[in-house]
Amino acid sequence: MKTRLDPHLHTRFSGDSTISPKLVVEQLHAHPFIKAVAITDHNTLQGYVEARKLASSYQDITIIPGIEVSTHHGDLIMLGVEEKPSYASTVWEVVDFAKARAGAIVIPHPYRINGIGDLAEKIPADAIEVINPTATLGENKMAQELAKIRNLPGVSGSDAHAPLHMWTAYTEVEAGPDIDEILKAIKKGQVKPILADAMI
Numbered sequence: 001m002k003t004r005l006d007p008h009l010h011t012r013f014s015g016d017s018t019i020s021p022k023l024v025v026e027q028l029h030a031h032p033f034i035k036a037v038a039i040t041d042h043n044t045l046q047g048y049v050e051a052r053k054l055a056s057s058y059q060d061i062t063i064i065p066g067i068e069v070s071t072h073h074g075d076l077i078m079l080g081v082e083e084k085p086s087y088a089s090t091v092w093e094v095v096d097f098a099k100a101r102a103g104a105i106v107i108p109h110p111y112r113i114n115g116i117g118d119l120a121e122k123i124p125a126d127a128i129e130v131i132n133p134t135a136t137l138g139e140n141k142m143a144q145e146l147a148k149i150r151n152l153p154g155v156s157g158s159d160a161h162a163p164l165h166m167w168t169a170y171t172e173v174e175a176g177p178d179i180d181e182i183l184k185a186i187k188k189g190q191v192k193p194i195l196a197d198a199m200i
């Protein structure tokens, strides 16, 4: 079974996005094949909490808890944890925080601005974001090389901050539409990153 997931999307709770949780839930329900999303607002779970509440009236969509933490070293995404670490964290602290709670760590846009850069070669992550439409082709290519060298799964997320950019990239996960199943499959590398060629 396959579930198509956008593991990187921002709602207005991020402070820099115009997307409402309601729009995410409605569009996910309406989308022909992307049926799961991780809300990864900057340093807050509020958008996730609201989206999860709204999603409870739909049977066909999955909302994964997520957060994009602004660490001292750059952005780091944690999936599957409904708690947030302190704002002023190092990447190592966020990794420890996630591991202690069985969460997954994804390194978003490692070589883009706000990425963690060369630290991405070292930190114990579960996956690397190898396609991000807001990064350059060169930055994405470097991320793909890194995933290969480190033998880590490569995922793709829209990093959408505006409705127009929603569903522009996603990850095909070999899993049913269950949060634990999806996270396990990501960790095992049963994923395929996809850049969508057309917006709906």
Ligand SMILES: [Zn+2]
Binding pocket: 008, 010, 040, 068, 108, 159
């Ligand atoms: Zn982001």
